[in-house]
Each structure stands twice: as C-alpha cells, then as structure tokens.
Amino acid sequence: xxxxxxxxxKNLSIIILLSLTLLLLCAVNAMSETVLRGTDSVTEMIxxxxxxxxxxxxILFLMSIICWGIIIRKYFLIRKSQDQSRxxxxxxxxxxxxxxxxxxxxxLSESHLAEIFRVGFFELNRLYKTYKKxxxxxIPDDLSIQMGWxxxxxxxxRSAQMGEMQRLERGVPFLATTGNTAPFIGLFGTVWxxxxxxxxxxxxxxxxxxxxxxxxxxxxxxTAAGLFAAIPAVVAxxxxxxxxxxxxxEMLNFSTDFLxxxxxxxxxxxxxxxAKEFLGSAAKVK
Numbered sequence: 001x002x003x004x005x006x007x008x009x010k011n012l013s014i015i016i017l018l019s020l021t022l023l024l025l026c027a028v029n030a031m032s033e034t035v036l037r038g039t040d041s042v043t044e045m046i047x048x049x050x051x052x053x054x055x056x057x058x059i060l061f062l063m064s065i066i067c068w069g070i071i072i073r074k075y076f077l078i079r080k081s082q083d084q085s086r087x088x089x090x091x092x093x094x095x096x097x098x099x100x101x102x103x104x105x106x107x108l109s110e111s112h113l114a115e116i117f118r119v120g121f122f123e124l125n126r127l128y129k130t131y132k133k134x135x136x137x138x139i140p141d142d143l144s145i146q147m148g149w150x151x152x153x154x155x156x157x158r159s160a161q162m163g164e165m166q167r168l169e170r171g172v173p174f175l176a177t178t179g180n181t182a183p184f185i186g187l188f189g190t191v192w193x194x195x196x197x198x199x200x201x202x203x204x205x206x207x208x209x210x211x212x213x214x215x216x217x218x219x220x221x222x223t224a225a226g227l228f229a230a231i232p233a234v235v236a237x238x239x240x241x242x243x244x245x246x247x248x249x250e251m252l253n254f255s256t257d258f259l260x261x262x263x264x265x266x267x268x269x270x271x272x273x274x275a276k277e278f279l280g281s282a283a284k285v286k
Contacts, residue, residue, distance in 0.1 A: 050196060053218045056189035057225050063178045063185075064229040070171040071236045077110070078168060078243050084111035085250065092117065098124070112164040112247060113254050119160035120258050123153045150259060157255040165248060172240050179234035186226015193219030
C-alpha cells in the first residue's frame, strides 16, 4: 500500500510539473504565432507601448521568471527531502541504538526527519551526561522532574520542526504573492492602455478602429501577461502547500514516536551501562 501511495504521489507531481511546462509552451507558441503575422505582432505592440505599460510587462516578466525558478527548485528539494526521510525511517526503526542511527543520518542532509532526530538526540545525550554518575544513571523517581526533561526534549523537537518548515517553505509565499497580485498588475496596464486609447480619440477627434486599436492592444497584452504569470504560480502554490502539510504531519508523528520511545526505554534504565545500550556511544558523539 505504501509503495502504491509513493508511486501515486510521484506521478501526480510529475503530471503537475508537466502541465505547468505545457502551459508555458502553449503561451510561448501563441505569442510566436502572433509575432509571425507581421505588423500587428506582440513584439511591435510592446515596443510601441508607453513607458507605464512597458514597466508593467517588465515587472510581470521578472515575477514569472522568479516563480518558475522557485517552482523547479522547490519541486526537487521537497522530493529529495521526502525520499531521504523515507530512507531515514527505515534506518531508524532497524537501528540497534540511537548512535548508530545518528551516524546513518550524516549523508541524509536534506531529510527533515533526520534533522529532527539529530536535535532530539543531542538533547537526550545532554540528559544522559547530566544524570550519569559513578556508572549509575541517577534518574529521579519524581515524575514531575522526568516530565520536565521530556518537555525540554519536546521543545527542542518543536524548534527543529519550525526550522525545517521554514527551510522548506522558503520562496513558496512569493508564489502566493504573484498569484494574488499579477492579475491586478496586468489590470493596471489594461486600464492605462484604455486611457491611452481615449486620449488618442480626444486628440484626433475620431473614434475609428485605427485610433483605438493600439491602446486596446497594449491593454490586452498586459492582461495576458498578468494571467500568464499568475496561473502557474497559483497552481504550484496549492501543490506545494499540500506537500508541506503532509511533511508537517510527518514531522509531528515522528516527534511523537521519538518521545514515546524515550519515555518507554530511556527512563526505565537502571544503570548507565543499560542506558548506554539504548543510546550507543552517545557520550562520544559531537
């Protein structure tokens, strides 16, 4: 079942990425066909446009380029993080002790779960060193003290979760910003183009197509550019938000399992030797 879900998620990601690429190619092809028509090409309309419309188109072009850079980078980053995290989980549950698991996480630099484990492991190692005395693990019987240490580890894990979410979310809000603002930026260019058309009508005293067409053309180009920048950004943003929601749930579940493992095994050790069997050579890890 897990393999089926894994394959389905990968296929869905590939389909979405291909759909965005197809949308880009269709838009470029449509613009190219228009350019080939000659005097009424998009290129000529842009060159003849006013400075305001040109500025609008430049802003939208830059936003679109940045969005596609974020989409491509974030797609491979999240995919790599999830693949390494699945590899980490296999090593975590099959490891003989925590130190062995820690050493196995060193190549998994992009795994969000491996990073959470490393933070929790260091905090647990500090706990081990604090209670170790004369080859005995002096864990107090006071439940409140034990829960205090568990809370310390829990806070460390939550901090690691927030850090990993910030790392994986970096750049994604820009997609939302582009999706929300690009149509309005394009609309501003549209309104300005229509204003230009009315000014031409007023100056020439005529309202025929030859007078109105240039300004209307500018307006339509600005509108199309706004949609061209916004649509891929919105689709990609929704896709990454769903991915990151799954990652966040995965980190929360692992943190809970890790804490349960500590409560169940570490605090029941009667000596430093038994605790070391659980941790491995944790005291030597830096």
